[in-house]
Amino acid sequence: MRLEYTPEQxxxxxxxxxxxxxxxxxxxxxxxxxxxxxxxxxxxxxATLKSGDxxxxxxxxxxxxxxxxLIQWLIFEEEYYRSGAPGRVNQNGVFLLGPTLMEFGTHEQxxxxxxxxASGEEIxxxxxxxxxxxxxxxxxxxxxxxxxxxxxxxxxxxxxSRAAFADWAFGLFREPGSERHKGxxxxxxxxxxxxxxxxxxxxxxxxxxxxxxxxxxxxxxxxNLLGEEGQGWHICMATAGFERGLMLxxxxxxxxxxxxxADLWQSRKETSGGAGADPALEADVVRAFMxxxxxxxxxxxxxxxxxxxxxxxxxxxxxxxxxxxxxxHLHQTALxxxxxxxxxxxxxxxxxxxxxxxxxxxxxxYAGSNEIQRNIIAERMLGLPR
Amino acid sequence: MDFTLTDEQQMFAQTAATLFGDTCTPDHWRKMxxxxxxxxxxxxxxxxxxxxxxxMLPESEGGLGLTELDFALIAQAAGYVAxxxxxxxxxxxxxxxxxxxxxxxxLLADPAAIIAIAPAANPxxxxxxxxxxxxxxxxxxAYLARADAVFLTPASTIDPLRRVFRVxxxxxxxxxxxxxxxxxxxxxxxxxxxxxxxxLAQRAVDLAVAYARDxxxxxxxxxxxxxxxxxxxxxxxxxxxARPVVTAAAASVDQRDVYSRARASHARLVAxxxxxxxxxxxxxxxxxxxYSWEVDVHLFLKRALALTGSWGTPAFHRARxxxxxxxxxxxxxxxxxxEA
Numbered sequence: 069m070r071l072e073y074t075p076e077q078x079x080x081x082x083x084x085x086x087x088x089x090x091x092x093x094x095x096x097x098x099x100x101x102x103x104x105x106x107x108x109x110x111x112x113x114x115a116t117l118k119s120g121d122x123x124x125x126x127x128x129x130x131x132x133x134x135x136x137x138l139i140q141w142l143i144f145e146e147e148y149y150r151s152g153a154p155g156r157v158n159q160n161g162v163f164l165l166g167p168t169l170m171e172f173g174t175h176e177q178x179x180x181x182x183x184x185x186a187s188g189e190e191i192x193x194x195x196x197x198x199x200x201x202x203x204x205x206x207x208x209x210x211x212x213x214x215x216x217x218x219x220x221x222x223x224x225x226x227x228x229s230r231a232a233f234a235d236w237a238f239g240l241f242r243e244p245g246s247e248r249h250k251g252x253x254x255x256x257x258x259x260x261x262x263x264x265x266x267x268x269x270x271x272x273x274x275x276x277x278x279x280x281x282x283x284x285x286x287x288x289x290x291x292n293l294l295g296e297e298g299q300g301w302h303i304c305m306a307t308a309g310f311e312r313g314l315m316l317x318x319x320x321x322x323x324x325x326x327x328x329x330a331d332l333w334q335s336r337k338e339t340s341g342g343a344g345a346d347p348a349l350e351a352d353v354v355r356a357f358m359x360x361x362x363x364x365x366x367x368x369x370x371x372x373x374x375x376x377x378x379x380x381x382x383x384x385x386x387x388x389x390x391x392x393x394x395x396x397h398l399h400q401t402a403l404x405x406x407x408x409x410x411x412x413x414x415x416x417x418x419x420x421x422x423x424x425x426x427x428x429x430x431x432x433x434y435a436g437s438n439e440i441q442r443n444i445i446a447e448r449m450l451g452l453p454r
Numbered sequence: 455m456d457f458t459l460t461d462e463q464q465m466f467a468q469t470a471a472t473l474f475g476d477t478c479t480p481d482h483w484r485k486m487x488x489x490x491x492x493x494x495x496x497x498x499x500x501x502x503x504x505x506x507x508x509x510m511l512p513e514s515e516g517g518l519g520l521t522e523l524d525f526a527l528i529a530q531a532a533g534y535v536a537x538x539x540x541x542x543x544x545x546x547x548x549x550x551x552x553x554x555x556x557x558x559x560x561l562l563a564d565p566a567a568i569i570a571i572a573p574a575a576n577p578x579x580x581x582x583x584x585x586x587x588x589x590x591x592x593x594x595x596a597y598l599a600r601a602d603a604v605f606l607t608p609a610s611t612i613d614p615l616r617r618v619f620r621v622x623x624x625x626x627x628x629x630x631x632x633x634x635x636x637x638x639x640x641x642x643x644x645x646x647x648x649x650x651x652x653x654l655a656q657r658a659v660d661l662a663v664a665y666a667r668d669x670x671x672x673x674x675x676x677x678x679x680x681x682x683x684x685x686x687x688x689x690x691x692x693x694x695x696a697r698p699v700v701t702a703a704a705a706s707v708d709q710r711d712v713y714s715r716a717r718a719s720h721a722r723l724v725a726x727x728x729x730x731x732x733x734x735x736x737x738x739x740x741x742x743x744x745y746s747w748e749v750d751v752h753l754f755l756k757r758a759l760a761l762t763g764s765w766g767t768p769a770f771h772r773a774r775x776x777x778x779x780x781x782x783x784x785x786x787x788x789x790x791x792x793e794a
Contacts, residue, residue: 358708
């Protein structure tokens with residue numbers, strides 16, 4: 069146990085900080101889910117990141133990464149969020165598919181897909197859910213039929229984040245006639261190719277954050293199959309482990325929000341409709357800070373364990389519950405401090421408490437609903453019967 | 455940066471868990487409660503024999519010179535069995551304070567001697583009846599009163615495996631040890647109460663899981679129902695996000711600054727909340743059985759309750775976190791901050 073950064077880690081932090089200070093756009097970009105222009109502005113930012121070799125710091129150099137360890141990743145993320153740099157438009161690619169490709173892909177697939185993913189040249193969406201397969205993902209009906217050296221894809225995917233503007237999707241398909249967890253395969257397809265129709269879906273914040281995708285005889289080369297035919301369910305569960313466990317929501321995101329909340333409280337407690345007279349509100353501000361600290365300490369502990377050779381297990385589901393619930397609590401507290409101003413849309417450039425609150429409400433739903441996570445904890449971690 | 459325990463630390467903790475688990479069984483709790491005692495001399499002898507009372511003492515006092523982190527692992531194991539004996543108060547808080555104030559003190563020569571401790575915040579003194587001496591806080595100083603120089607009045611506590619007393623004493627009959635670091639004692643007490651809280655919480659969840667796998671209703675084990683599962687999954691989640699705080703707090707006590715004090719208080723708040731949540735979930739999962747004296751879950755609820763009020767209320771500890779939050783830099787680069 070040594071809870072101190074080494075001189076090398078401190079130097080690394082200084083290097084990241086200096087680069088970000090020199091490169092982070094002075095004005096916030098339009099949201100990547102709002103318009104095509106916002107999306108492309110974020111793609112351009114990914115190219116800038118890549119020019120500094122910051123695209124995907126933990127990946128091996130040969131696949132477009134920087135070859136850093138998980139503690140360095142955490143330091144990078146801390147500086148990234150501190151700097152107010154743009155959100156990662158390719159998060160589904162780099163944080164979910166990337167690690168899965170690293171584990172299950174062939175050398176040729178890694179060479180083909182990872183470098184343009186790390187640089188943002190190719191932006192990815194996840195195409196797993198279907199109208200009849202949400203929490204019960206094994207109910208997927210979309211099919212992949214082998215035809216010579218190709219697969220022919222048919223079906224209807226939905227709730228696919230970024231799919232309105234992204235270039236590629238990684239989808240879950242089944243062999244015709246197969247059932248439940250058997251016969252599923254993970255296959256990549258381009259979102260702009262013939263036979264693919266995507267209809268944007270507006271989220272409750274008004275953005276076109278996700279889309280539904282119709283596939284009609286979409287032909288892709290067998291090269292686009294990840295792992296073995298029929299291994300799709302197993303691979304998806306590995307992806308879900310990364311998603312819930314470590315990378316999707318780095319602690320820095322919440323620590324920055326908790327710091328902003330403390331500032332908001334200190335600036336408004338004397339003026340905001342007598343909010344300062346409510347000690348319960350200050351207790352909630354302290355609670356939000358403690359939650360963010362606890363999440364960070366948990367992730368540092370996990371990173372240390374993984375670096376010592378451990379694997380992520382079902383305890384990853386506790387992370388997903390914790391960050392999603394703390395995010396809602398933090399933003400509810402902010403709105404309570406804002407009091408009568410809470411409903412007012414912010415001036416341009418002001419902190420987006422309201423929009424961030426609305427987004428936090430999605431947390432317990434995406435990446436596997438919290439009800440499913442609690443089942444996983446109960447069954448696989450505690451050993452309760454199915 | 456390394457957040458892992460050493461093999462030695464894990465082995466030491468395992469030794470404690472085995473010793474406590476073997477002797478501090480449900481049958482043994484029942485026997486102690488029937489006899490109305492909260493101290494087992496044979497177990498205390500084993501605790502002493504294994505060196506647990508020497509763990510925090512410096513080597514110059516014949517101790518092992520280990521750290522708060524090492525002791526926190528033992529405290530967690532103590533929580534898991536609701537250990538009645540005052541190992542934490544005596545060996546984790548009182549003895550190190552005495553060693554710091556009075557190196558070479560005769561009391562420290564006997565590893566079996568129990569030293570009780572009475573901070574100003576506590577209205578009662580735990581295990582004063584089995585103590586050789588009691589350390590008292592008064593005006594920032596520490597006084598050591600021998601057992602024969604105090605007058606004990608038993609107080610009733612809801613925790614059946616704990617004995618507490620109101621103590622009358624006179625500074626004139628006690629050894630004045632001078633100004634003492636009661637803040638450090640509070641930090642240690644907070645961290646070790648937190649560690650016990652993790653043990654209490656995990657035991658409550660484990661008891662409920664065992665019951666829910668076994669108990670059948672509507673033709674199925676009740677643990678197969680989601681409403682039951684989710685109570686226990688939520689409790690386990692609270693444990694998972696308290697444990698690393700406790701570990702980090704224990705590893706940082708020695709910083710003795712605003713940051714380490716806030717972390718100790720944070721650990722105490724969330725670990726005892728987790729213990730309360732887990733114990734209440736376990737009672738609910740046990741149904742009417744959970745409300746009965748016969749089922750052991752209430753022991754963990756009551757120990758958590760007793761620990762929550764001693765060595766500073768939750769409001770006191772929340773204020774220490776608030777002090778750090780509003781008076782020092784905050785942000786993702788400050789997680790492991792310390793005073794320059």
